[in-house]
Amino acid sequence: MTKGLIKEIGLGIGLAFIGFLIWKGYDVLPLMFILGFFAAMYFLAESKGLVKPVGVQEVTGKNTSEVYFDDIGGQASAIKELKEALDFIKNYEKIKELGIRPLKGILLLGPPGTGKTLMAKAAATYTDAVYIATSGSEFIEMYAGVGAQRVRKLFKSARDKAAKLGKNNAMIFIDEIEVVGGKRGQNSSHMEYDQTLNQLLVEMDGMKNDDSVKVLLIAATNRADMLDPALMRPGRFDRHVRVDLPCKDGRVEILKIHTRNKPLENDVELGAIARETFGFSGAHLESLTNEAAIYAFREGRDRVSLKHFKEAIDKVIMGEKLDKRPNADELKRVSIHETGHALISEIVKPGSVSTLTISPRGNALGYMRQTPEDDTYLYTIDYLENQISIMLAGALAEELIFSNRSTGASNDFEKAVDLAKRIILSGMSRLGVVSEDSLPKDKMYDVITEIIREQEGIVQNTLLPYRKRIIEITEILLEQEQLSGTDFRKLVIEDDEPAEKAG
Structure with missing residues (x-):
């Protein structure tokens, strides 16, 4: 509520009170004289610059x-x-x-x-x-x-x-x-x-x-x-x-500024943290360093470690961990869903998985976070199609194991449709160069569906030989609740050939 609004409300209440006194038969002239005097003194002081303007x-x-x-x-x-x-x-x-x-x-x-x-x-x-x-x-x-x-x-x-x-x-x-x-x-x-x-x-x-x-x-x-x-x-x-969002080098500078007063463990590498925070503003990075210090304080540590920063990144992106806990069947489905995301991400771009977890945060029951190597501002058709594949992989992993899908993939599908639409409007679809205003909606729908169905087929064929491996990783994830990208990659490459992973 602004000070101006407070003044208006106060004026209204004051006039209503004076009206009430008049209705009761009281002589309000002395009161109005006193109030008028103080009001005149206030406005005189304000006009002379003795009172600071509202909100300044x-x-x-x-x-x-x-x-x-x-x-x-x-x-x-x-x-x-x-x-x-x-x-x-x-x-x-x-x-x-x-x-x-x-x-x-x-x-x-x-x-x-x-x-x-x-x-x-x-x-x-x-x-x-x-x-x-x-x-x-x-x-x-x-x-x-x-x-x-x-x-x-x-x-x-x-x-x-x-x-x-x-x-x-x-x-x-x-x-x-x-x-x-x-x-x-x-x-x-x-x-x-x-x-x-x-x-x-x-x-x-x-x-x-x-x-x-x-x-x-x-x-x-x-x-x-x-x-x-x-x-x-x-x-x-x-x-x-x-004043744009900072690049990777800029994020390193900002992290250095906000960690100057924080004792850090030797395993903290600000360059690695900056790489994982693409799209963060200076305010986000300040919050990140503060949250990391809070996590260290909760554990009774006297230094902030890399683990605390990774937790803080998840919190800034997704929100705090929630108390709600899915039942055993839902938790297994979430685990398979996120494993599907991570598996396709690792196949299309090795080393891209940063964290895999089934701990609920914000509106998500689980999530897989990728690690971009460098800030990316231009996207190729291959990159966009791979991202669509990753978005679809969660639901298709559920379908591979349970023979059906769940509503947990609705947000993934929205992102996949947005990416397909970007492919069309960037002139990278079979339609060539088009304008969104002149493109019929039914034509847009047909091409979006075509792009997504093509990627669905690719993902289904890719996941099929990994069925047994998905179940094994799911069991480990259910036990540990979270896997780092390094641990996940060790589990994926235990066998040399995908054919040997088939159940």
Whole structure:
């Protein structure tokens, strides 16, 4: 609940209470006089900058919570581009000689948890600027004109605080800028959004090179498609800095930062952990290191080991272990299902299985986690077909052993259909290059079905000679509940020829 909403609720309750007193016959004039006096004093203090605007956090001067660019890992390109923009502020006199106009706004674009807020704080430290932070949701209220007033007060507060501290620079950071900067005309029943955006545009246009206090607006969003074009043009947000998910080397840097204060066992290799965390953001990696330390604490250990990190990876991806326990028949089916996934994964790409478990986490009764060797951004037809095979292998292993399937494969089938659809839309199916908008739905369905049925046949033929081995691995998995990729591979390759594994 925002402070603005609390004020509105309090105002409503107060008016209702005064109405109740009038209905009871009490003289409320003295009470209204006292309340009016305090309200006038509050608004006077707020107008003089003595009261902080709603939702605003201020960081001024030197303090122990300052963030530096060295504290942010995995964003070398974004930091380089941001520093270049900030150097225009630090070296104002030099750039003035070259006729360069200082930037008015910098927009940080990227998924949640990638460090956009940290970069804004580091930018304030880098330029020795007054830092004021707020969120887009703090400007919008049900009363017309409130948002525009708060925008004016925000910029005035930044200038006043900088002048008070004798600084030449002030930095305003607005998180979730899409709330206040969305495309105009989308909220026809609520003009407050458009009025607030108009005021923000006016304030940005009012930034001048010769101001005694130079204000830089930094905003962050993960929905750039929602922003109004007038806000995105040069002269307002002059630089758009991409803050993407970190690559493998970037993840290693982030892990080093978040494990600096954690004692690690000798078996912990951050490069191996980074390889297993493809797609993790900086926030995910911070949570991972924290969860690993928690696991070590639960066991009474004084150091964090690789086992704790592997447990933490599973928790971040899947969630905490659940108390629910399937019955014996369900547990055996889950074990066979996951063994099928792991077996096909290991056949199509040796060494790819990281963990195999039947411990329930989140919505999954069991799972098989793969280990990508390198970050992959482009996929071939062979890779996509192999992934479809792995998705189908769980249900087909159930069918091989029990002669039927279960509802546990529904999520696998959804992923398989998505992969088949990607093959079609990437021009790698028999249809060639197609457009999703012009492709008839029945044709899309036919080709998806064709791709999946082809892979079903391949997987069935592959699993058949491994029937006995699947049952043996299932028995071990039921006993131990979890197998590492190394242990699983030892069980799979005990026999040299698949024909000898047939039951």
